[in-house]
Amino acid sequence: MSTAAPVMPASTCLQACAEFFAAADLAVFEHDLAAGLLRLSAAAAELMGIGNERCVAVADHDRSVHADDLDRLHAERRRAAERGGPFQFAYRMTRPRDGQIIRLEARGTALRDPAGGVTLGGILWDVTAARAGDGEVSALCRVLSAEVSALTRLHRLSGRLAACTRLEPLLEQVLDAAMALQGADLGVLRLFDPERRTLRIAAQRGFDQVVAEELRELPVTGRMLVVVRAFNTRRRIAVEDFTRDTDPLLDKDRAKELGIRGAQAIPLIAGDGRPLGVLSAYFRAPMLPSASDLHHLDLFVAQAAEAISARLDEPDRLRAGCDAIPLPVWQADAAGAWIWANRCWQSLTGQSA
Numbered sequence: 001m002s003t004a005a006p007v008m009p010a011s012t013c014l015q016a017c018a019e020f021f022a023a024a025d026l027a028v029f030e031h032d033l034a035a036g037l038l039r040l041s042a043a044a045a046e047l048m049g050i051g052n053e054r055c056v057a058v059a060d061h062d063r064s065v066h067a068d069d070l071d072r073l074h075a076e077r078r079r080a081a082e083r084g085g086p087f088q089f090a091y092r093m094t095r096p097r098d099g100q101i102i103r104l105e106a107r108g109t110a111l112r113d114p115a116g117g118v119t120l121g122g123i124l125w126d127v128t129a130a131r132a133g134d135g136e137v138s139a140l141c142r143v144l145s146a147e148v149s150a151l152t153r154l155h156r157l158s159g160r161l162a163a164c165t166r167l168e169p170l171l172e173q174v175l176d177a178a179m180a181l182q183g184a185d186l187g188v189l190r191l192f193d194p195e196r197r198t199l200r201i202a203a204q205r206g207f208d209q210v211v212a213e214e215l216r217e218l219p220v221t222g223r224m225l226v227v228v229r230a231f232n233t234r235r236r237i238a239v240e241d242f243t244r245d246t247d248p249l250l251d252k253d254r255a256k257e258l259g260i261r262g263a264q265a266i267p268l269i270a271g272d273g274r275p276l277g278v279l280s281a282y283f284r285a286p287m288l289p290s291a292s293d294l295h296h297l298d299l300f301v302a303q304a305a306e307a308i309s310a311r312l313d314e315p316d317r318l319r320a321g322c323d324a325i326p327l328p329v330w331q332a333d334a335a336g337a338w339i340w341a342n343r344c345w346q347s348l349t350g351q352s353a
Contacts (some may be wrong), residue, residue: 028150030121031058033081042123048198049097066092081118084110102209150296158303167311171203174304179205182289184281190227197221199231199278225277230265240263241286261289266301270309
């Protein structure tokens with residue numbers, strides 16, 4: 001049920017409070033619905049960028065209102081006139097003076113004169129900067145939310161790595177997780193063999209068996225492939241797009257043959273500085289990770305390197321313990337081939353390793 005607007009003498013809000021508004025330099029307006037006129041204080045005219053015009057046709061004003069806001073503004077004016085009392089609405093307009101899009105907020109009350117005409121009178125605020133600030137805050141919140149989600153995911157991955165007690169399943173999990181973090185199409189995890197001075201495939205995804213066998217071992221002193229380069233320099237090596245890269249050492253023909261456009265190789269380094277291997281990922285399209293993605297990937301690779309280092313060191317710790325006991329201990333593979341024996345075994349049998 002609508003309420004009649006309060007009756008006010010012929011003098012409008014602008015006239016009745018002229019001295020106060022002038023002193024406060026407020027952007028005051030009154031919208032005479034019957035006459036279709038918008039009367040403005042000097043501050044309001046300056047705010048809207050219409051020069052010295054203090055009285056403009058509402059139709060002229062509305063031509064500057066943003067098209068997406070115009071119907072809503074008309075509806076809010078009608079509701080304010082029908083209900084009477086306080087109102088508040090906001091809209092965007094293109095300021096005639098400089099063409100800048102600004103956001104205005106109008107607050108006031110609906111006044112009815114003795115003749116029955118309704119005037120919407122109130123004050124205008126430029127809330128452009130405030131809304132921009134809201135947008136920045138919202139954008140920051142989205143970034144922080146994404147960061148929290150990414151770190152939560154890393155925490156879960158770290159927990160899974162810690163729970164994996166065997167080396168082979170651990171390597172498979174590390175490779176799968178690293179590929180997922182990068183959105184990679186193919187991936188390889190290589191471990192360093194210090195005796196052979198090679199990088200040997202320990203886990204791979206996406207390559208057929210022929211290619212995997214061909215690339216199973218890479219000498220670290222051989223060609224400066226992306227993987228070898230990452231191992232020797234101990235830093236991440238990335239190729240955004242093989243077809244556009246100018247590096248003469250890249251094997252672009254092989255990359256094209258394998259359908260690879262981008263690649264990234266990250267060295268696996270233990271906490272004590274020992275090189276463990278290289279984690280490499282390959283992409284069918286150009287590789288364009290964000291700085292945030294690379295940061296999260298580095299955090300994960302550091303965690304993975306620690307987990308791998310711990311699993312690789314377990315045999316050494318076991319053998320050191322076995323060397324300390326006065327009983328012969330030996331180890332063989334499933335086919336019966338000798339692998340290792342402790343000092344007591346060598347002393348009793350008279351045979352060396």
